[in-house]
Amino acid sequence: MISIPEGVPLDAPRILSKAPRRSALSCSRHRHLSLPKIADHATWRIYVHTSDDIRLARKLMRKIEVQHKDPLVSLRNYLLSGRDRHAEHVSPSRHRADLVLDGTMPTADLLNAVDHLVGAQLPPTP
Incomplete structure (x- = not known):
């Protein structure tokens, strides 16, 4: 499972293609870190901190431009x-x-x- 905050693309296929089957990345946007059943089983837990105003602005832009x-x-x-x-x-799940x-x-x-965190645990790319 990969969840990334608004406006932050992640090359998920490249990272996951090298990751063990039960690996997971979890980010703050979808509250996965606040859900122990998910966070406790994630190989990597990543929290992307963004201030309230930027988070709201990105959400509104997505609602207007992408979802119309x-x-x-x-x-x-x-x-x-x-x-x-x-x-x-x-926010408390940041810890x-x-x-x-x-x-x-x-x-x-x-x-x-992310590559520094994940790449250190992944096999080299063939």
Whole structure:
């Protein structure tokens, strides 16, 4: 399973093609690190930290540009409960991560950091 935060692509097929079958990457966007059944079985636990304003802006951009949806629903949900749920469930899971990344870093830097964590445990590419 691979979950990556908004706006952060990951070369999942390349990494997973070298990873053991039961390996998993888990990131903060989908709360996987806050779910012990998943986090405890993940080979690598990665938390991508992004400030509230950037996380909300990326979500709204995705709603508008990719999903062609009205961003007003997302804004209302964020104000009613989204921010509080993130603070209660997702943010505390940061301490379970093997690697904490800055979600504002360039994609190449993020991939390099993941490669350092994952690559050290993977067999060399043929």
